[in-house]
Amino acid sequence: MRCGLQHYDPSSAFGAIIMKQNSITAAALCALLSLSAGAQDDVEKAALEFTQPAEIAAVRLWRIPDERLAGLSSEQIQALLSARSTLIAFFRALENRGDVFELMTPEFARQYPDPPSVYQSVLGYETTLMQVAITGFARSEQDDGNVQLFFNATTFTEGEIHVSGARSGLRRVGSDWRVASVDADEESAGFVASPTR
Numbered sequence: 001m002r003c004g005l006q007h008y009d010p011s012s013a014f015g016a017i018i019m020k021q022n023s024i025t026a027a028a029l030c031a032l033l034s035l036s037a038g039a040q041d042d043v044e045k046a047a048l049e050f051t052q053p054a055e056i057a058a059v060r061l062w063r064i065p066d067e068r069l070a071g072l073s074s075e076q077i078q079a080l081l082s083a084r085s086t087l088i089a090f091f092r093a094l095e096n097r098g099d100v101f102e103l104m105t106p107e108f109a110r111q112y113p114d115p116p117s118v119y120q121s122v123l124g125y126e127t128t129l130m131q132v133a134i135t136g137f138a139r140s141e142q143d144d145g146n147v148q149l150f151f152n153a154t155t156f157t158e159g160e161i162h163v164s165g166a167r168s169g170l171r172r173v174g175s176d177w178r179v180a181s182v183d184a185d186e187e188s189a190g191f192v193a194s195p196t197r
Contacts (some may be wrong), residue, residue, distance in 0.1 A: 004023070017085070019032060021085070022083075028112070030175055032175075043177070054166040060131075063068070071193045074138075076144065077142050077145070079172075079177075080137060080139075080143060080147065082177055083147050083177045084134055084149060085177075086103060086170060086176070086177040086178065086179065087132070087134075087151070087168050087170060087179060088132060089103055090103040090104070090154075091129055091132050094118065094119055094122060094123065094129065095113075095123075095128070095129045097115065097119070098115070099115060100115050100118050100119075101115065101118075102182075103178060103179055104118075104140045104179050105171055105173060105178040105179065105180045106173075107180070108178075108179060108180050108181060122182050123155065124157070126157060127155050127156070127157045127158075128154060128155060128156040128157065129153060129154075129155055130154045130156055130161070131153070132151050132153050132154075133151060133154075134149055134151045134153045135150045135151055135152055135165070136149075136150040137149050137150065138150075144172070145167075145171060145172040146170070146171050146172075146180075148166065148167050148169050148170075148171065149167065149168050149170065150166075150167045151165070151166055151168070152165055152166075153165075153166055164184070165184075166180045166182060166183060166184055167182075167183055168172055168180075168181060169181040169183075
């Protein structure tokens with residue numbers, strides 16, 4: 001007995017017929033199992049694809065008016081872009097459960113015992129941060145080391161997509177920007193960009 005099948009001498013006519021039938025049966029069984037697994041893969045793929053959000057138009061909802069930036073030096077514009085990069089990196093680290101403390105000011109970081117508590121405070125449990133769109137900024141003429149960035153956050157919570165406005169204070173620590181606060185922007189204080197057409 002070999003692999004649960006009776007072994008026949010393939011040199012005999014009867015043995016050759018039996019061996020051929022066994023190999024055909026085994027091949028058919030393998031094909032059936034393969035089709036079954038393929039059908040299950042198709043079902044799983046279809047289930048994911050059916051509910052996958054589709055982008056209908058490129059998302060470029062907000063634009064800072066040119067005159068807002070025209071009054072800034074190239075160094076100040078680069079500082080704004082650098083602060084924006086830090087804020088985006090903070091949210092990526094937050095969503096991916098990374099080390100957000102390295103992107104926070106020491107004072108802000110001391111308010112939390114660990115990264116999950118930052119996540120809970122900023123986003124809440126069972127919330128996925130899908131997108132952050134910067135909508136504006138506020139800066140002090142006297143202090144280039146502090147800036148506020150206003151943004152819309154698109155989140156997915158309990159089967160629903162939400163968009164809410166918020167703001168973040170960023171402070172320069174050495175040569176790098178660090179997140180100093182993240183707050184709901186209920187009053188939309190400061191300058192906020194307008195939708196593009």
